[in-house]
Amino acid sequence: MSDARLRELAARLVAVPGVVGVLLGGSRARGTHTPDSDTDLGLYYRPPLDVDALNALARQVAGPSARVTAPGEWGPWVDGGGWLTVDGAAVDWIYRDLDRVTRSVEAAEEGRYRFHAQVGHPLGVPDFGYAGEVALGVILADPSGELAALRTRTRTLPPALGEALVAGLWEADFLIGVARKAVSRGDSSYIAGCLFRIVGICAHALHGAAGQWLVNEKGAVAAASALTGAPERFRERVDALFAAVDGDPAHLSTALDTAADLVLETADACAMMAR
Known part of the structure; x- marks a missing residue:
């Protein structure tokens, strides 16, 4: 879908009562998309959102079977929207409550998450x-200019948030300890869950120290590994760590030793980045 077509669609979306602005997100916005990637359109709204009007527009651009959800139907944080096919391309409309987004920006500026x-x-x-x-x-x-104003505030990661994410490494240390208690039982599923969270916390800490945004788990390890100053071979060592989770207590212990080393090296790397 061309940029011109996206902007034309966005102009029709902001004419729907409740829709304040439209933002292109995901891999298309970052320039990392492939031909198979969905196009994510964030619909920034204030209640009440005219879902009937959105459904009518969805049917116009995506066919008679297209539908969108009510706000909140996809859960408290993804919110709602629609998975549509427009001009033969997968286009996702994703709701974002603008007042809630603004509160998110305020919390980030204060280092709360x-x-x-x-x-x-x-x-x-x-x-x-x-x-x-x-x-x-x-x-x-962005007829009202509200998205542009939020963009100005979020252009760089708030220093307080970066510091808080690095400080959050305490949880990774804690998880190493509790996971070790499950080794003798061969409880690989519990240990795998702890390891996943440990790795995610490390990825967020590294991004925080580097002053870079990381918004979800997808691609987090690869993104962290690509940061200047990240622990050496971060991605490869994470892959090896999970490959060792096979139920054998010796292998589980080794995986946790590797994770502990990564946490320590992440803390050191964050300290160096912050200088």
């Missing part, structure tokens, strides 16, 4: 992800 349970996000959705999406996306329609 949490990971929230959400289907499809095993690490959890970081509430600063909303702010990061604005920072990393491409504004397609």
Whole structure:
């Protein structure tokens, strides 16, 4: 789908009551998309959102069977939207409550964050992800200028958030300890879960130290490994770590030793990046 077609579609979307602006997100916005990638359009709205009007527009551009959800139907953080096929291309409309996004930006500026349970996000959705999406996306329609104002505030990762993400490495240390207690039982599923969270925490800490946004788990390890100053062979060592989770207590212990080394090296790398 061409840029011109995307902007034309965005102009039609902001005419729907409740829609304040439209932002191109995901791999298309970052320039890392492939021919198989979906095109993500963030629909930034204020309640009440006219879902009937959105459904009518969806049927016009994506065919008579197209539909969009009510807000909140996809869960508390993904919110809602529609998976559509427009001009033969997969185009996802994804709702974002603009007031909630603004609160996310404010919390990030103050160094406050949490990971929230959400289907499809095993690490959890970081509430600063909303702010990061604005920072990393491409504004397609913004009649009120509110998205542009948020973009100005999020152009760089807030220092307080970066410091908080690095400080969050304490949880990775804690998880190493509790996971070791499961080694003698060969409880590989529990240990794998701990390891996944440990790796995610490290990836976020490295991005925080580097002053870079990381908005979800997809591609997080590769992105962290590509950061200047990241632990050597970070991605390859994470892959090897998970390959060792096979139920054998000796292998599980080795995996946790590798994870412990990565956590220590991540802390050192973050300290060097912050200088």
